[in-house]
Amino acid sequence: MAKQPLAPTHKPVTLRGDYSLAGADYTVPQAWESYTAAEHAVWRTLYTRQIDLIERYAAPEFVAGAHALNASAERIPRMDETNQVLEQATGWRVVAVPGLIPEEQFFAHLAARRFPVTRWIRRVDELDYLSEPDIFHDFFGHVPLLTNPMFARFMQAYGEAGPKAIAAGALPMLARLYWYMVEFGLIATPAGLRVYGSGILSSQGETVYSIEDPRPHRIAFDLERVMRTAYLIDDFQRTYFVIDSFEQLFRAGYDTDFAPIYSRYGATAPIAAGVVLPTDSLRSAAQSPT
Numbered sequence: 001m002a003k004q005p006l007a008p009t010h011k012p013v014t015l016r017g018d019y020s021l022a023g024a025d026y027t028v029p030q031a032w033e034s035y036t037a038a039e040h041a042v043w044r045t046l047y048t049r050q051i052d053l054i055e056r057y058a059a060p061e062f063v064a065g066a067h068a069l070n071a072s073a074e075r076i077p078r079m080d081e082t083n084q085v086l087e088q089a090t091g092w093r094v095v096a097v098p099g100l101i102p103e104e105q106f107f108a109h110l111a112a113r114r115f116p117v118t119r120w121i122r123r124v125d126e127l128d129y130l131s132e133p134d135i136f137h138d139f140f141g142h143v144p145l146l147t148n149p150m151f152a153r154f155m156q157a158y159g160e161a162g163p164k165a166i167a168a169g170a171l172p173m174l175a176r177l178y179w180y181m182v183e184f185g186l187i188a189t190p191a192g193l194r195v196y197g198s199g200i201l202s203s204q205g206e207t208v209y210s211i212e213d214p215r216p217h218r219i220a221f222d223l224e225r226v227m228r229t230a231y232l233i234d235d236f237q238r239t240y241f242v243i244d245s246f247e248q249l250f251r252a253g254y255d256t257d258f259a260p261i262y263s264r265y266g267a268t269a270p271i272a273a274g275v276v277l278p279t280d281s282l283r284s285a286a287q288s289p290t
């Protein structure tokens with residue numbers, strides 16, 4: 001049996017996934033036939049309300065990916081069907097896992113162009129918040145952009161960077177890159193700021209807040225700044241970082257040697273979430289979606 005990983009939350013949580021069937025790479029069968037009608041109904045509720053919001057708030061590349069996956073509003077997706085689309089688009093696959101998995105195995109999956117997707121779905125009384133990712137977050141939030149070649153290459157580069165960060169004792173700095181740029185990233189488009197981060201796009205409230213609310217700071221992407229910034233786990237973010245393009249993100253992740261950044265800042269305290277530095281370039285949220 002695989003070792004159960006720790007959850008990245010402030011309060012201790014008991015992971016609900018069944019890890020007893022997980023292999024050394026933590027994958028399990030999706031067992032799609034075992035989902036109940038009530039579980040499909042939870043998917044329907046979440047999918048229906050979020051698919052309309054993404055048309056207004058998500059990056060065009062995310063919207064295109066969500067449509068290309070051809071996921072049904074009526075039922076939880078079948079990962080084998082998803083893989084037929086993904087493999088053709090970018091060579092990626094999704095694999096079912098019981099829930100959060102240890103960093104080493106997570107990085108290894110990404111480096112091999114496999115995205116781990118939790119197989120279970122939240123309960124109906126948890127539509128707006130749960131403390132660990134489920135299939136709605138992992139699939140709806142993450143998989144659409146894996147159809148985008150540039151973003152997909154960034155994700156692979158991120159996986160490849162993992163073992164080096166572990167060896168350097170710099171995992172928290174690399175994890176901030178994932179948090180801010182994969183889970184909570186914004187992108188500038190000719191029509192205004194749009195969302196591509198999975199943590200935002202799988203949350204109805206934060207999708208609107210991240211673009212419309214005047215309170216959070218929206219700071220132009222800077223790799224070192226991101227890697228030095230602490231983040232909030234159980235609340236909406238106070239700072240979002242804004243990329244200009246997925247190529248910019250890929251280039252920063254792929255072309256940069258992180259080792260000097262780790263040695264320069266690894267021993268210093270992170271910049272608090274919500275702080276604006278004199279060197280930051282702020283992006284306006286004034287141009288909201290129509």
Ligand SMILES: [Fe+2]
Pocket residue numbers: 133137138141142183198199
């Ligand atoms: Fe996620």
